[in-house]
Amino acid sequence: MSGKVRRVRRKRRVKNPRAATRLSPRQIAILVLATLVGMAIGTTCLLYGPRAYNGWRESRLLQRANALLQKDDLAGATLAAQEALKVQPSSLPAYYVLAEATEKQNRAETVSWRAQIAHLLPHVLESHLNLASAALRFSQLDIARRALEGVEPADRDKAAYHVVAGWLARAEGNDAEVEKQFAAAVKQEPANDLYQFNLAVLQIHSPDDAISAAARETLQRLASVSRYHTGSVRA
Secondary structure: OOOOOOOOOOOOOOOOHHHHHOOOHHHHHHHHHHHHHHHHHHHHHHHHHHHHHHHHHHHHHHHHHHHHHHOOOHHHHHHHHHHHHHHOOOOHHHHHHHHHHHHHOOOOHHHHHHHHHHHHOOOOHHHHHHHHHHHHHOOOHHHHHHHHHOOOHHHOOOHHHHHHHHHHHHHOOOHHHHHHHHHHHHHHOOOOHHHHHHHHHHHOOOOOHHHHHHHHHHHHHHOOOHHHHHHHHHO
């Protein structure tokens, strides 16, 4: 070998750009999974984001409406409840606020708000009785009648139903039906002084001496109760 040192040139390996960016199956799987998760999050935000915001806004408006109602700021409570209805048109709590606020102001709109509640709660006795009572208060007998017709058959033997039905009969001038309904209420809740008072006021004028005497005895007993004293003495 000659004294000259042979220089061995090392060939540099030129990396293939395509090979450098080639992903492993594991990396591809992670990338696909991340893409899918991102798409799912984006879809969820688009679908439920506005709903969540509306729910939060409705809740805030209802809290404000109820707080104002407690303070007897009826105009403010009404406005807040109406704003809540713009967010959620079927907001039952908003209808309750509107019904109570207008009822305290003795406004006929109470009937329409009570009707909305009865529509949303068709199987709840109280919703129909409240509607009927509001309708009677404003002499809307047809609405009161339909409200009682909407009561579930199983609830028509309850004392509260008989009382409202009795007041409807009185508005219609049906005295016999009034007494029948009030008597049914007393039968269901014999310890209820209000029901006994209503029935006794009717029966004190009965041509039947026994019935009249029983009514007088009831009124004499209730005369000692401050709530019924004046009415009992007058009867």
